[in-house]
Amino acid sequence: MRLKSIITVIALILIMFMSAIESSIISLALPTIKQDLNAGNLISLIFTAYFIALVIANPIVGELLSRFKIIYVAIAGLLLFSIGSFMCGLSTNFTMLIISRVIQGFGSGVxxxxxxxxxxxxxxxxxxxxxxxxxxxxxxxxxxxGPLLGGGILEFATWHWLFYINIPIAIIAIILVIWTFHFPEEETVAKSKFDTKGLTLFYIFQSTFKNN
Structure with a gap:
């Protein structure tokens, strides 16, 4: 493959990695977050808010791609994800954390x-x-x-860094996107659909596994 193609693959892997790992990296930190932010029995909303926002973003992406180039949509998604991650790390109460997870999840869905x-x-x-x-x-x-990485981070830092860690990765991804996401025939796939049903089933399975 050409260098540009390789960089494109790396950018896609980073994008998927950031989005996917947020469903598991904070698992070991849940007891601490629950105590620090007085979350009580609502602690599972950390996952639910992220996933719902992720799914809602999908049909909106199709509309965005009919109006804007993929590079701009990708950068917007990365910025939303980064802002959400930063806000999650700064959260001083559970409400702020959930709002931040919604922003993060929406960026992830994009x-x-x-x-x-x-x-x-x-x-x-x-x-x-x-x-x-x-x-x-x-x-x-x-x-x-995700849990292994989260556990490693928690050995040396607070749970806030489980979210801050996304920011340097997102910056690298933005640079790679600016370099490679230039496509002459974007209109041909502007209405491509994401496998929402498959993701929903996977999330249900994952949530059940965690609860058990």
């Missing part, structure tokens, strides 16, 4: 939708499907390493 659309523009068949498989596998891998 990014995850684009992670399925961009390969259709950047790569020819059959390489396209290989890239989509690689990027898609990042979700499963992230759900496994």
């Amino acid at each position: 990014l995850m939708s684009l992670s399925q659309i961009v390969p259709k523009l950047a790569f020819e068949i059959p390489l396209r499907y290989k890239i989509m498989g690689i990027v898609g596998s990042v979700w499963g891998i992230s759900s496994i390493i």
Whole structure:
């Protein structure tokens, strides 16, 4: 592959990694967050708010792509995700944290939708499907390493850094997006749909597993 194609894949992996890992990296910190922010039995809203915002973002992405270039939508998604992550880290009460998770989740929804659309523009068949498989596998891998990474961070820092860690990754992703997300035939996939049903089923399974 050409250098630009390789950078595009790296950008997609970073985008998917950030979006996916937020469903698991904070698992070990839940007791501490619950105590620090007096969350009580509402602590599960940390996951629910993120996921609902993620799903709601999907149909909006289709509308955005009919009006703006993918590069602008991607940067907007990364900025939203970064702002949400920063606000999560700054949260001093549970309400602020949930609002921040909604912002973060919405940005994540934009990014995850684009992670399925961009390969259709950047790569020819059959390489396209290989890239989509690689990027898609990042979700499963992230759900496994998320708790491990979260536990490692908690050994040296507070739970706030579970959110701050996203910011440097997002900055790198923005640079890569600016470099590579230039496609001449964007209109051909502007209405591509994200696998919302599959993600919903996966989330239900993951939530059930955590609750058990």
